[in-house]
Ligand SMILES: Nc1ncnc2c1ncn2[C@@H]1O[C@H](COP(=O)(O)OP(=O)(O)O)[C@@H](O)[C@H]1O
């Protein structure tokens with residue numbers, strides 16, 4: 001591969017392919033320097049491939065500002081055929097995008113955010129509306145879909161909720177037990193455990209697990225249905241996709257979540273009790289009676305309220321990302337990830353709000 | 360071609376994805392008991408046209424009248440009534456993946472009629488027999504080949520005995536024998552059941568066999584509507600190229 005200037009013509013010689021293009025590109029500047037070039041002579045090119053064609057297009061672009069008339073000539077018919085196949089006709093019309101100003105960019109992001117928020121809220125209100133309607137009429141839902149969803153959701157989450165709750169029970173009891181022992185206040189472990197598990201840990205742990213397991217599968221299922229046109233097919237069958245797909249999940253999660261939370265609290269208490277009774281020398285009766293005495297009706301209501309609210313956050317965010325999916329299979333993965341991250345974030349934010357509201 | 364009142368009237372329909380305009384102010388009529396074939400290179404907006412005229416995507420502008428009612432301004436109940444009288448075979452079938460072929464076809468019947476399970480069962484079987492897929496009745500979509508999925512989806516589209524049937528590339532990916540059988544079926548639907556059929560297809564043979572009228576889409580505009588013979592003599596380069604090369 002060689003290139004040289006003869007008068008105002010740039011002559012390329014030899015093979016112009018993916019191996020030689022880098023060499024040509026390297027020599028180009030040194031060869032041309034500041035000389036004007038009006039013609040590219042390809043008559044000595046013996047072979048060219050798509051890399052070579054791309055190089056020619058780049059070369060045209062590179063030379064275009066400095067010359068008024070640029071001719072490419074002399075390609076043999078073989079070479080010309082390859083060029084015709086691989087050249088993109090509008091390669092010379094590449095226009096640079098105008099760079100946006102800072103305020104323009106911030107403004108655009110803000111508008112996008114508002115639009116997303118708006119469509120999210122619209123979806124949320126539709127989900128609430130149809131879930132409400134769905135309480136009284138099963139029209140537009142498949143028979144048995146609620147039971148199926150509820151069993152699936154519950155059985156998916158149960159083992160891991162149990163395991164994590166047990167461990168968290170251990171940890172709380174151990175950590176605080178050691179501190180309390182220093183003050184000789186061992187018995188208060190029961191009070192502390194009851195309050196933290198019922199009001200905080202139970203709903204939070206369960207919500208995070210359900211967000212990870214079921215939030216992701218809601219997003220993935222809806223996104224897949226969107227990509228494979230199943231959502232369109234539902235609409236075409238005069239079925240409302242929210243009623244058909246989301247409402248059974250909404251009802252199922254609303255029923256299952258409080259049950260899971262209750263279960264989580266009991267297991268955490270059990271874990272904590274093992275530590276309290278085994279290591280901190282507290283009598284089982286004392287532990288149980290103090291725990292029960294500690295929990296007020298209000299605590300239980302807050303706990304259930306939280307768990308149901310978290311459940312709704314998870315379904316709505318999962319559905320939102322599912323319906324928003326763009327592109328093919330790759331979009332489904334993105335939707336799923338975003339749904340999990342956002343719903344865990346949402347759950348924690350609402351948990352903070354709850355803690356402020358019901359101290 | 361006889362002078363008739365159209366069954367679907369599309370006026371100034373504009374379709375966009377975000378900022379990209381895919382269909383630009385198209386106006387066209389579909390006539391009853393005819394097979395209308397929509398042609399155009401892939402990516403020119405044929406699927407988009409079907410989905411927008413049925414309001415599966417909200418069009419950016421224009422009006423679409425089915426049976427002389429503008430479906431873009433109908434309330435949900437009236438719009439659903441229109442949908443129940445139309446069926447659509449999607450490009451990839453779009454069977455619901457989590458349920459069997461049988462259940463897929465039973466959904467519209469269960470949801471929109473008060474028929475007994477025995478009657479529904481018979482209707483499902485006869486529709487599957489019609490598309491030659493009786494043996495796959497209890498299979499799941501994942502267990503079907505591409506061509507079988509399409510035929511199952513066609514059976515679902517026919518579940519409610521629609522008056523208008525839309526088919527998005529029904530024979531793409533089918534072998535020539537099945538594809539010819541499908542053409543026969545479509546002709547039968549028109550002749551025996553007086554169905555109005557709108558088909559997107561690239562199969563030249565199929566176009567020759569079934570088309571009463573063609574709509575040629577190019578770069579967001581309608582280049583031609585009319586019968587096939589006229590299309591081939593209209594001297595429009597894009598159309599000539601299409602028929603010369605055949606497949607896109
Ligand atoms: N959901 C979508 N979002 C954005 N662009 C789309 C979407 N669907 C189709 N398009 C674009 O719209 C154009 C027309 O697509 P389509 O109607 O599917 O073409 P056809 O069915 O004629 O092959 C294509 O350029 C395609 O990339």
Ligand SMILES: [Mg+2]
Pocket residue numbers: 405406407450527
């Ligand atoms: Mg298409």
